[in-house]
Amino acid sequence: MTFAILSTITAFIIAFGRQISVFSKVKRGLWFFSNFEFKRFVFFILSMTFGLLSLKTSSVSTGVFILLGLSVFFTLFSYFFDMKYFFPEISHVIHKSARDINVEDDTQIIGLTINQDAFAYPLNEVVIPRHIINDEIEGQKILISFCALCQSALAFRAEVANKKLYFKVAGVWRRNMIIIDNQTHSLWQQATGECIYGPLKGSQLPLLSGENTTYAEWKKQHPFTFFASECKEARQGFWTREKMNKLLHRVVHRVTMPGYSDLSELPEREIVFGIIFNGISRAYPQSALLHKRFFEDQFHNKSISLEYIPEAEYLYARDKITNQRIIIEKHWWLGWKEFHPETTIWKDNVSS
Template sequence: MHNESVPEVQNMYVKNTVSKSLAKPYLFWWGFAFLLLPGLVHAYLLMPFPGSQNLNAITVSYYLEKIVTPLRVFGGFLIVWYVIAGFTNDSRRGKIIKTSILVLGLGSFYFTDFKFQAERMFEEPQTIKFANFIHNSVPESTVIIGIVNNGVAKAYPLNYLGYHHKIQDNVGNQAVLVTYCTMCRSGRAYNPIINGIRQNFRLVGARHYNAIIEDEATKTWWYQANGKAAVGQLKGSQLQEIPYEQSTLAAWIDKHPGSLILQPDDHYLSDYNDLKNYDRVQAVDKDSTLKNKDSLMRKSWVLGLVINGQAKAYDWRKLLKKRFLNDSFNQTNLLLTLEKDSLTYHSFTTSVNGKVLHFNLDKSGQLTDLETASLWNWDGLSTSGALKGNRLSKVQSYQEYWHSWKYFHPNTLFWKDL
């Protein structure tokens, strides 16, 4: 009987040894790492934390988001395994340390999955409501992005767009995705129809200080500043851009008196107020230590254009002092001008009937061409003179931070009126 009991004792010994070896503390620490670190890294890469936005990590961010949940499940499994197999054998001090760390770690989910999750920090509007000018509550001095299509005009205030980052809407039966990123000062409007299907987009976070949005069908990530698919099924694709204008509401209504105007969503009034002066005060004006306000900084405003694939940026402060500029690049003659409100800008090509025109502002502040002395309004239409009835062609231009324009247009030319 003694000999028969030896194998049983040996088996029990082996089982206990294996059980203890599998229940060693490293199971807990590995489980804790898988449970916590992927979410923290993911949140770090998609939010503007120090150093995070300078990393070329959009592909890492994309695939990390896809595996965060499986990694957490695996980490939770390891921790449960440890608790079942080895927690009771741990010292009292070890139990307290591990329990405390686990509670703190689980508390971090509040930051990674709620507080710093982009689509919760900047929510979609709960109500999208428009009003005509008679019933409008938006101040006329507000800067807006305006879109016209099929006889319908709509205005979207920047401080509302800046908080929500995007408004998914229709203008004259055209589906539109109106976007704005406050970290880049970049407004864009896109056609949200991809492969014949209208897509809903969600805000993912930011890379290189620019908002990243994801379409619902393919889960592709798109840069807001240029509409390019950076990673995912449609990588390399381009969203179709819809022309828009940026101006004060007063200037927009002057040209489009029947325009509809996006009204504030009462759920987000405090968030809109946080952007109250965003549309008119530059970072250099807030910096009391900077003596030369014309210094080019990363958040200096520029006016950007792309002509036949070539980008060019214009120093906003220099342009503001001149109020108009006749320029030419990439075989295109241009007129850039600002209205009296110093916020509404326009860009036109200046060839009319095969003849290049050059412009000036007369004593009353009205546009006039030097060749025929015809008068022109701010919509590019000649209102009197030899060229009355002719219209200048508009060129899409963007007011943007210098750091953003330079990053997304690395070969850009730059004008600063030296």
């Protein structure tokens, strides 16, 4: 009986170690996410070994069979609950000139510029259901990412210390997706681009422009853009992109994952536009911008000019002195606040 119990416990730990760590907010539990496939195999061998020993050393009883049955169930669950099949990352992208293809103007996209060239990726059709796009543009590794739980689409340069990285979805931590690189099995927080576990811990992926807007608005700003017209998954997933979109829509509005920040200042799923400028983090609630178009704000002794485009549901910002574009991140409040706990909230006619 002892070996049967050990078999069940071993299978349970690898099946639910990640989930328990997330909901109990135990940071040491990130160990389960890093190189999970190898650890799952080791635990599977251990569970099988304990199971075989129980059959050889114990008398066959109902209790033993129940425990071994649970071991099998937990092991199968660990193989089913594998993020790489829930969200198979995009590994190959073909870009075509906007002049050569027909894309609806109201298509939601994430856009970025590389060496003055503009690129757009469709959100609902590809980025949202697959969460990760690994791309290479003009010799630079690019990561396009989306977290359903906080509704943030962000673009990063996927290179650290001259090392080009390839990413997959690993799971969830602190109300936000965590991703893992193939090269070092390090874990990265999608909301910040920071490595939080593994050999590259403390490293930072450079954040790129990553504007979340409509294709029509993007083309106004970048008429000679390239569009990600073909995106191929690294493997076949459990669900098609269309079915995954429907599933996400049902789930994300009902589930709030554990985090460390108080969310009481705004509704959890209020869309906010986040800016980090001159040492200040500030959130602009979309609901407060509905009747705004052009306005200014102060970040200590520096001023910025802002423009809200209601038809594109996007906010632009520039430094008034240099006219340099300021990166704006679009999140749900629960995602922005979690990683910017000292953020201020913009209010009309109020600045600081």
